[in-house]
Amino acid sequence: MIWLVWRQHRKQALFVSIGLVLIAALMIPTGLTMRSAFVDNGVAACVRLLGDAELVPINIRSCQGVLDDFNNQFQSLATVGVLFFVLPLLVGLFLGAPLVARELEHGTHRLVWTQSVSRRHWALAKFGLVGAATLAVACVYGLGMSWWMAPLSQTGQFSRFNVYVFDMQGLVPIGYTLFAVALGVFAGTIWHKVLPAMAVVLVGFLGLRFALTILARPNYLPAETFSYPVQGPTHALNPTLGNWVLSVGVRNSSGELVQANGTVECPVGAQGPGGQPCGGGLLGPDAYNWQLYQPGSRYWLFQGIESGIFIVLAALLLFLAIRRIRHIA
Amino acid sequence: MDLALETDQLGKRYGKRWALRDCSLHLPTGCVAALVGPNGAGKSTLLHLAVGLLRSDAGTVRVLGESPYGNTAVLSEIGFVAQDTPLYRDFTAAELITMGARLNRRWDAALARNRLAQLGIPPGQPVGRLSGGQRAQVALALALAKRPRLLLLDEPVASLDPLARNNFLRLLVDSAAETGATVLLSSHLLADLERACDYLIVLNAARVRLVGTVNELIAEHRHLVGPRHGHHPIPGVTAVVQADHTERQTTLLARIHKPVADPAWTMREVTLEDLILAYLSEGDTQAGHTEWEVSA
Numbered sequence: 001m002i003w004l005v006w007r008q009h010r011k012q013a014l015f016v017s018i019g020l021v022l023i024a025a026l027m028i029p030t031g032l033t034m035r036s037a038f039v040d041n042g043v044a045a046c047v048r049l050l051g052d053a054e055l056v057p058i059n060i061r062s063c064q065g066v067l068d069d070f071n072n073q074f075q076s077l078a079t080v081g082v083l084f085f086v087l088p089l090l091v092g093l094f095l096g097a098p099l100v101a102r103e104l105e106h107g108t109h110r111l112v113w114t115q116s117v118s119r120r121h122w123a124l125a126k127f128g129l130v131g132a133a134t135l136a137v138a139c140v141y142g143l144g145m146s147w148w149m150a151p152l153s154q155t156g157q158f159s160r161f162n163v164y165v166f167d168m169q170g171l172v173p174i175g176y177t178l179f180a181v182a183l184g185v186f187a188g189t190i191w192h193k194v195l196p197a198m199a200v201v202l203v204g205f206l207g208l209r210f211a212l213t214i215l216a217r218p219n220y221l222p223a224e225t226f227s228y229p230v231q232g233p234t235h236a237l238n239p240t241l242g243n244w245v246l247s248v249g250v251r252n253s254s255g256e257l258v259q260a261n262g263t264v265e266c267p268v269g270a271q272g273p274g275g276q277p278c279g280g281g282l283l284g285p286d287a288y289n290w291q292l293y294q295p296g297s298r299y300w301l302f303q304g305i306e307s308g309i310f311i312v313l314a315a316l317l318l319f320l321a322i323r324r325i326r327h328i329a
Numbered sequence: 330m331d332l333a334l335e336t337d338q339l340g341k342r343y344g345k346r347w348a349l350r351d352c353s354l355h356l357p358t359g360c361v362a363a364l365v366g367p368n369g370a371g372k373s374t375l376l377h378l379a380v381g382l383l384r385s386d387a388g389t390v391r392v393l394g395e396s397p398y399g400n401t402a403v404l405s406e407i408g409f410v411a412q413d414t415p416l417y418r419d420f421t422a423a424e425l426i427t428m429g430a431r432l433n434r435r436w437d438a439a440l441a442r443n444r445l446a447q448l449g450i451p452p453g454q455p456v457g458r459l460s461g462g463q464r465a466q467v468a469l470a471l472a473l474a475k476r477p478r479l480l481l482l483d484e485p486v487a488s489l490d491p492l493a494r495n496n497f498l499r500l501l502v503d504s505a506a507e508t509g510a511t512v513l514l515s516s517h518l519l520a521d522l523e524r525a526c527d528y529l530i531v532l533n534a535a536r537v538r539l540v541g542t543v544n545e546l547i548a549e550h551r552h553l554v555g556p557r558h559g560h561h562p563i564p565g566v567t568a569v570v571q572a573d574h575t576e577r578q579t580t581l582l583a584r585i586h587k588p589v590a591d592p593a594w595t596m597r598e599v600t601l602e603d604l605i606l607a608y609l610s611e612g613d614t615q616a617g618h619t620e621w622e623v624s625a
Binding site for chain 1: 377380384413416420428434475
């Protein structure tokens with residue numbers, strides 16, 4: 001079986017290898033450049049200065065400038081991340097969907113299932129080997145992207161908890177990829193044709209990804225809140241920890257949200273027009289800034305939860321696929 | 330009598346529709362059997378049940394005494410060539426032979442290689458680029474290399490031109506004789522089978538219409554030509570399979586158990602083709618009328 005699986009998929013293996021080499025050729029030099037700039041521009045020192053305190057004094061303004069400069073210099077590179085966003089989908093479409101569907105579409109299942117090897121054995125060997133290869137590839141690009149993104153993630157804007165950045169690095173690409181492949185395999189056992197199986201992967205994968213990202217991920221654990229005064233705030237959330245800020249706003253003394261999606265900050269003693277306290281007329285006295293966030297320290301936990309969900313679903317789909325294969329003629 | 334294939338009340342259903350129903354037949358070892366019927370008669374279903382691709386919904390099927398579904402021991406005794414002779418089209422013939430060696434406990438690679446060498450089939454070219462006839466030969470060689478005791482072929486010659494068809498069937502019969510394998514071959518091309526087969530199964534509208542050795546079946550049937558005939562029985566005739574009436578004359582194709590002595594009837598021998606066509610048209614119209622919900 002191993003020989004057959006290798007013979008059937010060696011072309012795909014070649015394409016995947018070429019793809020990985022090309023990506024590495026792009027990512028490794030840029031990653032190294034970013035890392036040396038990270039040290040040379042003093043960003044590393046700044047990050048060390050901010051440390052891993054939950055809150056940092058707001059007056060480390062010079063440090064903020066260094067972080068922003070670094071961001072401005074490299075943020076265009078972060079668009080490369082879109083590639084990593086679609087990689088799991090591509091693997092599902094071109095490796096997962098045809099895996100069983102092409103055999104059924106061409107009728108070759110009747111050739112291979114009537115040799116002296118049971119279908120179960122066939123399915124386990126095929127899913128096992130292709131799955132293991134997929135896992136290895138996904139580990140390379142998931143963890144590789146983590147390495148590449150690490151400097152950018154620490155400067156605040158591309159926090160690794162940020163919705164898109166979270167999706168393209170770490171453990172979740174592994175879960176996504178395995179799920180996309182398993183979905184393609186399962187769809188093939190239902191529709192018996194490559195194109196419909198690919199369509200199912202496209203719709204099913206994107207649908208579940210968006211649904212989980214928007215609806216489920218912010219609630220894997222109850223979010224925490226942080227509030228600070230409108231006038232003369234002294235501390236802010238440490239930007240280098242990569243907290244995931246879900247929403248911000250200004251609340252009045254009774255806790256009602258008086259301004260959504262915005263913050264108001266004034267120095268101590270600042271006065272609005274007509275001698276009113278800063279923002280006083282609009283917000284009322286004792287208004288405070290409010291943030292709902294998932295602490296950056298939960299990053300790996302959330303990565304684990306989300307990839308776990310996808311891996312469990314992938315295993316379930318493969319199990320169902322093996323069961324369906326018993327009834328296909 | 331050893332049986333290569335044995336079915337009893339075998340049935341397979343897709344949803345509400347029976348693709349095969351009440352199929353009982355015994356295929357003795359060593360015969361070359363033709364499975365004949367129009368498209369959709371249930372031929373592929375019967376073969377898939379026999380090779381264990383399908384599980385029956387009713388009755389039993391036994392190959393060499395064992396149930397074939399999910400049974401790799403039986404599977405290694407069966408050579409199967411599926412409809413349209415599916416092969417991995419990007420594999421070369423040599424690679425397909427390697428594949429067979431990897432997937433079978435018993436594998437006669439030399440047999441496959443010799444056959445393909447004799448036929449002049451290139452070993453290093455992807456089989457997708459070979460002609461239909463050559464591909465069918467590769468598929469047959471792969472099935473034979475298992476040294477099967479039962480060889481099942483689903484419409485192996487349907488897509489071949491007459492010359493390739495003739496070659497294929499001749500080689501098939503020769504190799505069956507050499508290896509002693511029992512062959513069951515489905516087709517809707519009648520003329521080819523007459524030369525190749527010594528056993529006949531006629532399937533129509535999911536049911537077995539006729540089964541037996543060709544010699545016996547020919548001996549048991551006659552054309553009878555006589556005066557216009559009502560429904561009263563004719564001595565010697567077991568059943569009337571097909572009746573054509575004109576103003577004054579009736580032509581019957583009848584199953585007989587002894588020669589018809591009545592001088593009013595003239596007896597003529599039947600050909601295999603006559604026989605098959607008669608049994609096929611028997612079931613046809615019935616199904617049509619029910620499905621269209623009109624009266625016959």
